[in-house]
Amino acid sequence: MDLRNWTAPETQTPENAQGSAVDARGSDWSQQDLGERDLSGALLCRCNLRGSDLSQCKLEGADLRLAVYDSSTKFPENFDHQNSGAVGPGAKLNGAFLNNADLRGVDLRKAVLMGAYLSGTDLSGAILDGTAMAGADLRHANLRGAMCRGTRFGTSQLDMADFRGADLEAAALDCVESIRGADFSLCRGLDQQLDTLLNREALELDQWNPLTRSSTRTSLESLKAKNGSGNQN
Template structure:
């Protein structure tokens, strides 16, 4: 009964961020509470109890959650960037599509936590011995072979040296992303937005670039023996494309070179002309 009373108290305050913070900071339990889209950013809430709470799309950026209990909490789409989660309990928590850029998870318990689509960067600190690169999370060095990332919002994501062999990235927005050294062989990049992307030293053998927007991309030292398709791809203003590489691309069949990009309305052949 006591837990149910606390739960009801927090839920009734669910539209008032200040009252929610005050209640939690005073030691009231937020377990089972419905805190959909709550904004607790920049707060200090160490040791807070949010077991099995609903925190979908919550703004928890830059908040101190050291030692907090998020066991089995639903955090889908939440922002936890630059948050302090040292020694936090995240067992069984759903972290799908959560932003953990710059977060400190030193000593956190991530047993059975679901990390598919989590964003991390080179400033994120994971617990020792936690294999985050193979967890389904997205960031530098991630192993995402065959990952289903169609239409994903990956703008400015850091995927340097990531393995994306055979990954499905059709329609994904990778504008300004860092894919330096990434392995993208046999990946599906049809109609992907690759504007300004860094693909230095990336491997693209047998990748499908049909309809991709590669305007102003950095293609320095990319590796490709043969692309599955470039029909409708727009290479306008790309950097690092050697004369030999350009010549190879211009030798693709006219049926591909004469295809218009549905977004830029430019043909592949015209985009490759200097």
């Protein structure tokens, strides 16, 4: 390797990217029109592609694992981006290893994350509406302020998960494996499920969360008290 001509992957720009030798791992290519660039076999892992136009690019064999796209990203007509390992709306990420990934604010509407490994992952502010998460490992995950409307948590593990301020309207939490130490303070949309959640085992409800300095029971009861005071008004 000639270090005199070496460019750090995260600083790679689209202007200099052409051919299978492209290494743009972790780079920010958002809001770019990439034209007819040949990116066959390129390393685009963790690349930010939100709002970018890749519709005329050659992407055969490109590595897009953990690259982030959104609803305005354009891919070639015959390119199956939802099964490419990239993260975005409708992504098929069953069983994916996403432990400790930085997915803050990512749009994952109607994505499929069944059995995915998301322990320690930062999903704060993410859009998870309609996402399927049955069997996912969300232990110690950060979902502060996330939009989880209609999210199907199924048999997922939520131990120590931080849901503070999340919107859980119509989210399915009745069959989750465990909520031990999870914090639901300031959540919205849990009205119909509060009693069910508060009937779970004391081992789960009375677990102290050292990060949020609250127990699961305390966080849920705070929502019940808030709803009760609201009804009185």
